[in-house]
Amino acid sequence: MNPRLILGLALTLLGVVAMVYQEFSYTTEETILQVGALKATAEVENSIAIPEVLGICAIVIGLLLIVLNAWKK
Numbered sequence: 001m002n003p004r005l006i007l008g009l010a011l012t013l014l015g016v017v018a019m020v021y022q023e024f025s026y027t028t029e030e031t032i033l034q035v036g037a038l039k040a041t042a043e044v045e046n047s048i049a050i051p052e053v054l055g056i057c058a059i060v061i062g063l064l065l066i067v068l069n070a071w072k073k
Helices: 003-020 052-072
Strands: 023-035 038-049
Touching: 003 052
Parallel strands: none
Antiparallel strands: 023 038
8 A cells, every 4th residue: 555545544534533523531630739648639631622624634635645646546
């Protein structure tokens, strides 16, 4: 397989995933209070939004790479 085709497929797939899941979340553990050896922590959920433009650009560039790969052959 041509690397350009693989990159095009990967970008298209990542673009579609970015459009479907418009944000992703992760959990961190933060220290709330610490007194000597006693430590109180809490799990905090953070989320990061994925811009819609980023997903669209990934799809367009991926499809362009796939078309260019087919056109070169």
